[in-house]
Amino acid sequence: MNWIKDFIPTMKRNISQTFGNDKDSKIPEGLWKSCDKCGSILYIPELKKNSYVCSKCSHHFKVNVTERIDITFDKDTYVNLNDAEQFNDYLQFKDTKKYKDRYQDALAKSDADEAISIGTGKVLGKDIVVAIFEFDFLGGSMGAVVGKRFTKAVDYAVEHNFPLVAFSTSGGARMQESMISLFQMGKTAAAVKKLKKKKLPFISVLVDPCYGGVTASLAMLGDIIIAEPKARIGFSGKRVIQDTVKEELPKDFQTSEKQLEKGFVDKIVNRKDLREFLDKMLTILQ
Numbered sequence: 001m002n003w004i005k006d007f008i009p010t011m012k013r014n015i016s017q018t019f020g021n022d023k024d025s026k027i028p029e030g031l032w033k034s035c036d037k038c039g040s041i042l043y044i045p046e047l048k049k050n051s052y053v054c055s056k057c058s059h060h061f062k063v064n065v066t067e068r069i070d071i072t073f074d075k076d077t078y079v080n081l082n083d084a085e086q087f088n089d090y091l092q093f094k095d096t097k098k099y100k101d102r103y104q105d106a107l108a109k110s111d112a113d114e115a116i117s118i119g120t121g122k123v124l125g126k127d128i129v130v131a132i133f134e135f136d137f138l139g140g141s142m143g144a145v146v147g148k149r150f151t152k153a154v155d156y157a158v159e160h161n162f163p164l165v166a167f168s169t170s171g172g173a174r175m176q177e178s179m180i181s182l183f184q185m186g187k188t189a190a191a192v193k194k195l196k197k198k199k200l201p202f203i204s205v206l207v208d209p210c211y212g213g214v215t216a217s218l219a220m221l222g223d224i225i226i227a228e229p230k231a232r233i234g235f236s237g238k239r240v241i242q243d244t245v246k247e248e249l250p251k252d253f254q255t256s257e258k259q260l261e262k263g264f265v266d267k268i269v270n271r272k273d274l275r276e277f278l279d280k281m282l283t284i285l286q
Contacts, residue, residue, distance in 0.1 A: 031045070032044065035057060042056075051071045051271045051272045064110070082117055082118060090180055110136045114149070116132065116142075119132075120160075131166040133166075141171055142213055144181070146174075147187045151188065157200055164203070167207055172215070182213065184217070188217050201223055201285040201286060202223050204219050206233050206265065208256075209231070212236075226269050227268050229257070231256040232255060
């Protein structure tokens with residue numbers, strides 16, 4: 001237990017240096033976060049500066065749409081292109097819970113109003129249109145609104161002659177919308193064709209996790225497909241496949257590193273380096 005004796009004085013010293021020695025001073029809540037990978041205690045303001053990447057082990061923390069915008073775009077350049085959408089429960093779907101109740105729960109738990117947000121702004125001075133999936137909203141699942149918004153992002157890019165960048169993290173098609181959700185695969189693929197016809201770059205960024213109908217459509221249609229380190233990418237998930245084939249799969253199965261090796265991904269880019277990488281690729285492609 002000697003490590004505890006060494007750890008506690010060091011921790012006290014660090015806290016004292018940061019917040020002072022006043023007995024009445026309190027450590028502000030929400031300033032420290034534990035790394036899911038290595039367990040290191042990280043100072044949140046520094047974590048934000050590091051694009052939500054652990055400074056000890058390079059683990060990429062999950063980020064929401066707002067955080068993705070902040071770390072990707074030049075300051076004060078982002079413009080939201082989302083339309084206010086009306087919820088439609090086309091099938092009056094119910095499993096253990098009604099779809100409309102799940103949707104309301106997602107609205108309450110997430111800052112997003114749907115599983116995708118679209119907008120435009122500048123990255124190192126270059127204009128782009130962006131589509132960002134929000135995994136915390138019903139697992140980033142693709143329904144009618146996702147298809148509609150992605151198509152709108154494409155149309156805006158075509159109209160203004162801007163490249164499109166998509167950040168995809170999703171569990172796949174939204175089962176509560178049944179065939180309607182599957183139609184969005186064809187709809188988004190057809191939209192991407194408009195970009196290619198206009199010779200506008202489409203860069204697809206795969207973020208952990210990226211599965212199902214999103215992987216099988218827009219996410220794999222980029223002119224350049226890049227992924228964050230250790231991202232899980234596939235159609236069916238590893239556990240589903242293991243339960244089906246009754247075999248243990250390799251530890252690196254479906255990781256971005258394995259997908260790079262097999263040719264499904266063009267490049268793995270650390271989130272800290274993404275802005276510079278996008279700038280370089282857009283300079284080449286435009």
